[in-house]
Amino acid sequence: MRPGPGRVSGPAAPPRSRRLGPSPFALAYRALVLGGLIARAGGLYLRHALAGRLGWQAARVEAEHWVRFARRFVAVATRFRGALIKLGQVGSLRVEVLPDEVTAELASLRDRVAPHAFAEIAAQIERELGAPPEQIFAHFDPQPLAAASLGQVHTATALDGRELAVKVLYPGIERSVAVDVAMAHVAMWLFDFAVVPDLLQVHREVRRSVYAELDYLQEGRAAEEIAHNLAADPELARHVRVPRIHWDLTRRRVLCMEFVHGVKIADFEPAAGASPSRDTLVLRASRAFLHMIFRDGFFHCDPHPGNLIVEPDGRLAIIDFGMHERLDPAVLAGVRRNVLASVTRDADLYARSLLEMGAVDPADLSVVREIAELSFDPAYYNLTPRELVDLDLGRFVGELRGHLNRLRTFRLPVGVVMGSRALSVLYGLVVELAPGLRPLDVFGPYALAFLADARGEGASAAAGAASERSESV
Secondary structure, eight states: OOOOOOOBSSSOOOOOOSSOSOOHHHHHHHHHHHHHHHHHHHHHHHHHHHHHHHOHHHHHHHHHHHHHHHHHHHHHHHHHOTTHHHHHHHHTTOTTTSOHHHHHHHTTOOSOOOOOOHHHHHHHHHHHHSSOHHHHEEEEOSSOSEEOSSEEEEEEEETTOOEEEEEEEOTTHHHHHHHHHHHHHHHHHHHGGGSSSOHHHHHHHHHHHHHHTTOHHHHHHHHHHHHHHHTTSHHHHHHEEOOOBOGGGOOSSEEEEEOOOSEEGGGOOOOTTTSOOHHHHHHHHHHHHHIIIIIISEEESOOOGGGEEEOTTSOEEEOOOSSEEEOOHHHHHHHHHHHHHHHHTOHHHHHHHHHHHTSSOGGGHHHHHHHHHHHTOTTTTTOOHHHHHTSOOHHHHHHHHHHHHHOSOOOOOTTHHHHHHHHHHHHHHHHHHOTTOOHHHHHHHHHHHHTGGGOOTTHHHHHHHHHHHHHHO
8 A cells, every 4th residue: 555645844845856867978977087097096106116216306296296196086086976985985094005195185085975966865765665755754854864975864754653764875876886896997907016915806895895885775684684793792782782674664775774863972972970981982882893893704894983873871873884794704714813813912823814814825924924023013012092193104104015015925805805994994983082092902802702712722821911911011
């Protein structure tokens, strides 16, 4: 039976847009602009090759060109949206691949964009649910609660009174994303020779993640699986939750979930003696994501502050499961051993874990050990974000790149790119909201508990040593 009439708050809903999404001309122009960016990057790479021969003065001029290129990319991504913002965010984390000048500029890229016209959103809802919003919902706010690169969220009330957050994919966004992904493939294919990691593998992983965000049915299933997994930990279940998906109003391009009352974690102001502290909330969020990655091997890839809502009772709600990834069991086992090696500062175990994951061949174990020893240097190890701000990381990054250039074999196992992204974003959350926390305060007690099956002989002693170090650092 067709739903009864409801209402859209505010002005009357505009007439439906006949054309959904960008025109062929707009897509061709998009590809042309992106092709220009790729050509410009090629020219900068040639400058880079020459600068190494012409000395520091040329290198300084080259850096200025990279800054201008990065700013141009940010401007194009902000204008065109689509997958470009996602690609820029991933690129901002690849300091071992991209010049520092580029990653610094890309770090300013945020998934906050101007919303689409309500007529487009209403047309998309009608196409997916079979009726306009005013007939499906008792109330639908035409002003979006949030807008991102692929879709936007509106608040609504179902006919039976349920409070909803309705996420709507932008009409025709799939075509824009296809252009972005194809041009990114061209760029990574052209520059694959210039860096150590396999850029084509990075592209495959990012491509899979971006396309997963275009399927809200897949996002809903991911949210429910992660909710089930987190519920297995009683401590997390008391303090962290995932809002319920309302499947009767969910389709591939429209997702309806329980509306969460509260504030973003970055805006939370604890009440004296009545609420959890900011540090406590950050620890709970961090441990929830560590649980997803290292215990379950199925995780939310985007733990930025906008996806963490503090409810009035102090619980933390995790939202937006569009970016999610699953680690193969063999890769997960290697990742667990790699984390254990990092916590215990065991360079040999660190190298063996990468071999176990298939990331390197035996011929490169000695170089990987050197990379681990550099990372475990007390000058860089287990520092708080505040301490890192005052540290000159130029030498560290330079030495790291030098070691990476000596690797003859290096492959990124499936899932590791997005896992690294999730951990980097999580670290950014700590930097922003709890800069006094040390990594071992987060990883230590919790990580060692659920890595028990990855330890092997002698691990109990290693765990004890790690605990002692975390107290002394």
